[in-house]
Amino acid sequence: MRAYAARILGHGDGEADDAVQEAALQAWQRIDRVDDPDRVRNWLFRIAANKALDRLRRRHPHLDLEAVAESSDDRPVDEVVETRLQVQELARIVQALPDAPRAVWVMREIGGASYAEIAEATGMPQATVRGVLARARRRVLEQMEGWR
Numbered sequence: 454m455r456a457y458a459a460r461i462l463g464h465g466d467g468e469a470d471d472a473v474q475e476a477a478l479q480a481w482q483r484i485d486r487v488d489d490p491d492r493v494r495n496w497l498f499r500i501a502a503n504k505a506l507d508r509l510r511r512r513h514p515h516l517d518l519e520a521v522a523e524s525s526d527d528r529p530v531d532e533v534v535e536t537r538l539q540v541q542e543l544a545r546i547v548q549a550l551p552d553a554p555r556a557v558w559v560m561r562e563i564g565g566a567s568y569a570e571i572a573e574a575t576g577m578p579q580a581t582v583r584g585v586l587a588r589a590r591r592r593v594l595e596q597m598e599g600w601r
Contacts, residue, residue, distance in 0.1 A: 461509060471508070476500040503574050506574060546596045554585050
């Protein structure tokens with residue numbers, strides 16, 4: 454959940470940790486409301502996303518989205534470097550998106566949330582979520598074109 458919140462909020466100042474802590478506290482207080490144990494993971498991630506979005510709404514949009522965590526790799530060094538540069542560029546592009554498109558893009562593309570889950574988390578109608586996501590995807594693809 455921390456990585457998910459950090460992708461929404463950006464890394465750096467501990468806000469993702471705070472959002473996850475708030476989400477855990479709220480989940481603990483409302484655990485009796487869980488009807489389907491198979492959906493607990495989605496429920497927890499939705500709470501974490503809501504807490505992250507609440508924090509995002511309270512601040513000015515100057516976030517820092519960092520590249521994904523390093524992993525050991527047997528690929529040639531030049532390939533690893535190119536991949537890391539691509540990830541850094543993607544992070545820069547996503548970071549430059551306005552708050553709402555960035556949150557929708559991260560929830561869908563990184564978190565795998567459904568349109569209904571994103572709509573519930575953001576308070577947008579599903580049709581609006583689809584439109585915002587389509588525009589965010591188009592913008593990301595246009596700006597990543599040089600990496601193809």
